[in-house]
Amino acid sequence: MGEPQLINSLKVERARRDLTQEDLAALVGVSRKTINTIERGKFIPSTWLALKLARALGMKVEELFQLEEES
Amino acid sequence: MASPITLEQLERRRRGMLIGLLVGFTLWMGADLAHRLGTLGSVPPAAVAWTVGVGTLGWVFYLFNFFRMVRMKRMLRRDPALAAAADDEYRKHLRLKAFATAFWVLLVLQPVLGMTLGTMPIRIGARISLIVGVVAAVGGFLLLDRDREAG
Numbered sequence: 001m002g003e004p005q006l007i008n009s010l011k012v013e014r015a016r017r018d019l020t021q022e023d024l025a026a027l028v029g030v031s032r033k034t035i036n037t038i039e040r041g042k043f044i045p046s047t048w049l050a051l052k053l054a055r056a057l058g059m060k061v062e063e064l065f066q067l068e069e070e071s
Numbered sequence: 072m073a074s075p076i077t078l079e080q081l082e083r084r085r086r087g088m089l090i091g092l093l094v095g096f097t098l099w100m101g102a103d104l105a106h107r108l109g110t111l112g113s114v115p116p117a118a119v120a121w122t123v124g125v126g127t128l129g130w131v132f133y134l135f136n137f138f139r140m141v142r143m144k145r146m147l148r149r150d151p152a153l154a155a156a157a158d159d160e161y162r163k164h165l166r167l168k169a170f171a172t173a174f175w176v177l178l179v180l181q182p183v184l185g186m187t188l189g190t191m192p193i194r195i196g197a198r199i200s201l202i203v204g205v206v207a208a209v210g211g212f213l214l215l216d217r218d219r220e221a222g
Contacts, residue, residue, distance in 0.1 A: 022079070025156070026078075029152065029156050029159070030156055030159040030160070031078055031082060031156055031159055031162070032078070033082070033161060033216075034159050034160070034161035034162075043161055043164065045160070046160055
């Protein structure tokens with residue numbers, strides 16, 4: 001069994017709230033590139049940033065980020 | 072105090088400055104290296120004459136972008152929120168990756184330079200190490216920091 005991958009629903013939740021990447025980036029105090037790379041799964045945010053993102057979207061962090069078990 | 076510049080604008084300007092610094096540094100140091108090699112007879116004399124002009128241009132361009140960077144850093148000191156966003160954890164992560172890449176590039180270069188001992192002064196080997204190190208670090212960062220499509 002391989003290492004579980006981190007997946008997120010950041011793009012979906014952001015779109016649901018009609019926010020651009022830039023809007024969300026401004027809310028949490030990071031750059032748009034950072035949001036972009038997190039959404040694409042290319043960068044794993046720190047716990048601090050993950051909590052800030054969840055708070056900005058009004059969600060729990062475990063609703064935003066999950067571990068996907070590899071089959 | 073809020074800056075009259077958005078984060079996107081700042082990132083674009085900063086990237087431009089980094090490219091300018093890299094180009095200026097490469098021209099300046101590359102020309103200097105060519106000049107030094109020329110004094111050893113490794114570079115044709117006619118080409119050596121060009122190195123002074125190219126090196127000076129490179130130095131001026133490097134200095135111009137260096138002062139732009141200093142000015143930008145002063146501006147950011149007046150806007151801590153923008154400064155924090157401009158140097159967020161993703162950027163720190165990229166910087167670390169770029170330095171790590173440069174480290175490995177330099178490590179691989181050393182035995183290659185070691186093989187030239189006896190045929191080339193150590194000073195020139197050190198100069199090559201400096202140029203390769205800086206280019207690998209800054210160039211690596213610029214490659215990693217390329218903008219992807221916005222969502």
